[in-house]
Amino acid sequence: MKINTPLKFAILICLIISFFVILYSYLSTLFNPIIVGSALFIIYFSATYYLLKYQFYEKVKIIYKNIYKFKGTSNISDLNLENANIEAEQWADQKEEELIKMKENENYRREFIGNVSHELKTPIFNIQGYIQTLIDGGLQDENVNLKYLKRANLSVDRMINIVDDLEVISQLETDNEVLELDNFNIVDTINEAFDQLEMKANNMNISLKLTNESNSDMVHADRNKIQQVFMNLISNSIKYGKDNGVTNVRLFDMSDKMLIEVADDGIGIGEEALSRLFERFYRVDKNRSREIGGTGLGLAIVKHIIEAHQQTINVRSTVDVGSTFSFILEKGKN
Ligand SMILES: Nc1ncnc2c1ncn2[C@@H]1O[C@H](COP(=O)(O)OP(=O)(O)OP(=O)(O)O)[C@@H](O)[C@H]1O
Ligand SMILES: [Mg+2]
Numbered sequence: 001m002k003i004n005t006p007l008k009f010a011i012l013i014c015l016i017i018s019f020f021v022i023l024y025s026y027l028s029t030l031f032n033p034i035i036v037g038s039a040l041f042i043i044y045f046s047a048t049y050y051l052l053k054y055q056f057y058e059k060v061k062i063i064y065k066n067i068y069k070f071k072g073t074s075n076i077s078d079l080n081l082e083n084a085n086i087e088a089e090q091w092a093d094q095k096e097e098e099l100i101k102m103k104e105n106e107n108y109r110r111e112f113i114g115n116v117s118h119e120l121k122t123p124i125f126n127i128q129g130y131i132q133t134l135i136d137g138g139l140q141d142e143n144v145n146l147k148y149l150k151r152a153n154l155s156v157d158r159m160i161n162i163v164d165d166l167e168v169i170s171q172l173e174t175d176n177e178v179l180e181l182d183n184f185n186i187v188d189t190i191n192e193a194f195d196q197l198e199m200k201a202n203n204m205n206i207s208l209k210l211t212n213e214s215n216s217d218m219v220h221a222d223r224n225k226i227q228q229v230f231m232n233l234i235s236n237s238i239k240y241g242k243d244n245g246v247t248n249v250r251l252f253d254m255s256d257k258m259l260i261e262v263a264d265d266g267i268g269i270g271e272e273a274l275s276r277l278f279e280r281f282y283r284v285d286k287n288r289s290r291e292i293g294g295t296g297l298g299l300a301i302v303k304h305i306i307e308a309h310q311q312t313i314n315v316r317s318t319v320d321v322g323s324t325f326s327f328i329l330e331k332g333k334n
Contacts, residue, residue, distance in 0.1 A: 003055055013048070020044050060084060067091045115281040119162055119295065123155035130155075158295075165297035168228075169280065172304040179222040179308055183332030186226070186258070187217045190249050193230040200238050206245045208234065214251040214258050220332035225305045230262070232298040233325050237264035239294065240323070257328050265322040274315060278303040 003012055020040050027036040064084050130152040138144050187210065194201075194208045201208050219226070230249070237247040245265045252259040269277065273284045281296040299313075306313040306327045317323035 003051075009051075009055075012051070016044065016047060063088070112280060116162075116166065119281060120159060123158045123162075126155040127152045162295045162297070165295050165301060168301050169297060169304065172301065172308065179225065181220060182223055183218050183220050183334075184223045185217045186219045186251065186260070186329070187212060189223065189227050190230055193227060193234050196231065197234050197238060200235065201247070204238055204241055204245070205243050206238050206241045206247055209246055209248045211248060211250045214253045214331075216253075216258070216331050216334070218332035218334055219258055219329040221309055221329050222305075225308070226329070229302050229305050229327075232302050233262040236298060236325075237262060237266060237323070240264070241266035245322075254328065256331055258331050259326060259328050261324050261326040263322065263324040268319040268321050269315070269317040269323055270319050274317060277315060278313065 001008070003009060020043075024033075024036060024040050027040075060081065064087075067088055130148040134145060134148055138148060190210055194210070197208070234247060234249070241247065241264050248261075248263045250261045250263065252261070269284055273282075276282045277284075278299045280300040282299075283294060283296040302325075303313050309329065311328050313325060313327045315323060315325050
């Protein structure tokens, strides 16, 4: 029979004590009671110590050591049994959290791969359809041949956009900390983005405005990445803007920091979509966004870049009134 439950331990200890008491009563009549008592006490103490150490303490210690590999306890004072159960519980909680996170990541990865293949499928099938039509005789038909080739080319552009954006995201994820920080003039950067998006804005009759209420034009950040942020946010303000609308980029003073806002008076975003906006491939109106060539990766990239600068990107929006995206950057030296 194995002595492995508190009840069995209690019975065994009671039996040992009774045995020693009987032995003491008997031997003390034959020999000096003090010598008999001392000898039996030493034997009793050794037996109890052995029992506790090898049946109980050593087993707990192995579990404890496995939990805290770095806490190699070799003497009894290192292993405080009262703390052991608290620490074991904390360890179990931590492991459970890790497991949940791993499962979440796994789901996220699966969903992400599904999204990528889904997004790539549309342009691939389009290209296949146009090529097939051309092969089936469309090539000789002057009314469609050039038109279909141009459409296939647009689908190729779309695939390139998706792949480029995915590459940017994966680079940001792997070299999260690798920012090329520098002091630069943010007003110049915004004006450059305005120049590049001027045609798009003109097509929608949207005017691009800059309001600088900060006492400095300089920020300390990664210039190229912040340029990418403005390109994404301003192009969104145009894509999801309204005819004759205004995109206003505003800079505000915050002592050693600068608050930057990109505000539009466009279609706005519903409350339920706001929390999912920065997820990869998330689009409020999938059809509208896809039509205008959106991959749904722009804001995911923006979020990555701003977080790499140890800041957060915020958004407030009202449907049919407009949206404002904001973030903070550190001011830079002139
Ligand atoms: N300023 C805005 N006003 C209204 N809706 C917006 C605005 N910016 C983004 N959105 C919504 O958020 C979605 C996600 O934006 P995001 O920039 O990530 O993707 P996208 O513009 O569709 O594609 P991409 O930027 O990759 O070309 C958009 O599809 C759109 O529905
Ligand atoms: Mg976008």
